[in-house]
Amino acid sequence: MNKLKILVKITLIYLAILKTSSAMTFDRDYLTNFIKSHVESHITAPIQGTLLIDVSQIDPRISLQACLSPLQANIPEKHNGRNVNVKIVCSDEKPWHLFVPVKIQTIMPILVTSMRITKGTLLDNSNTEVILKDRAQIRGTVLSEAKIVIGARSKRNLSKGSAITNKNICFVCKGQPVSIIAKSAGFEIKSSGTAMRDGSLGDVISVKNDKSGRLVRGQVNAINQVIINL
Known part of the structure; x- marks a missing residue:
């Protein structure tokens, strides 16, 4: 019986040592890269834009504990897009978590x-x-x-x-000559005119048809050009 107790104790000690040795330890560089990768994969840069991610230095007074479970990172659903507190979670039997501020710039x-x-x-x-x-x-x-x-x-x-x-x-300036394109699905007519006011891309402005003298309204779609959709 005593031999059995000793064997059980040895087994438990071995399992405890094995569990401890399999726990993953983290340094600050690892956590910084882990957080940066998580932010990059969960926050999408706009078209033509790039993200600059600056992970704040983890307080040196904080003792980083080992973790048997894979680390998890969570970004709050509500954030202003520039300053985010990323939550790092270890879900062991004795769980722990850590909040790390991250600054995000969209260039x-x-x-x-x-x-x-x-x-x-x-x-x-x-x-x-x-x-x-x-x-x-x-x-x-x-x-x-x-x-x-x-x-x-x-x-x-x-x-x-x-x-x-x-x-x-x-794109079209008042008093300047413009090309007028009147078009529908089946045909297109081009004429010349004079802009009655300034216009930028997408603006609808009045132009005077040089041939008829009539005022028509068209949408600016290029330099010195307006489109009239019939």
């Missing part, structure tokens, strides 16, 4: 002026450039491709580095 391409330009300036590759900027610092709808605005004109004076938007440029 977007944005078209800006590469020099100071005055009202009425024609935009081209010499006075525009695309830079990367934190989306939190971007106000309103911006453009991201220079080729879209080549031939447009500035509606006001713009300092170097100003974001180029539909509000500060005109």
Whole structure:
């Protein structure tokens, strides 16, 4: 009987040692990379955008415990997209958890002026450039491709580095000649006219048909061009 008790004790000690040795230990670099990978796989960057993920340094006073179970990471459903407290969970018999702040920046391409330009300036590759900027610092709808605005004109004076938007440029400018395209599913008619006011992409403006003298309304869809859908 005594031999049996001794055998049981030895077995239990062995199992305890085996359990302890199979528990995974973590250093701070491992946890940082684990959190970063989890954020990258659960927060999607917008089209043309990239994410910059900065995991806060884990307090050196915190003792990182081993864990038999695979670590789990949770991101709160409600977060502002820039600051997230990621919860790390170990679901052992003696569970533990840890909150780690993470800062997320969404970097977007944005078209800006590469020099100071005055009202009425024609935009081209010499006075525009695309830079990367934190989306939190971007106000309103911006453009991201220079080729879209080549031939447009500035509606006001713009300092170097100003974001180029539909509000500060005109694709069709008042008093300038425009191409009018009236089309339906079966045919298309082209004529020339004069813009009665400034317009940017998507704006519906009045133009005067040079041949008939009639005022018509069309949607700006390119530089000096409006479309009338019949």
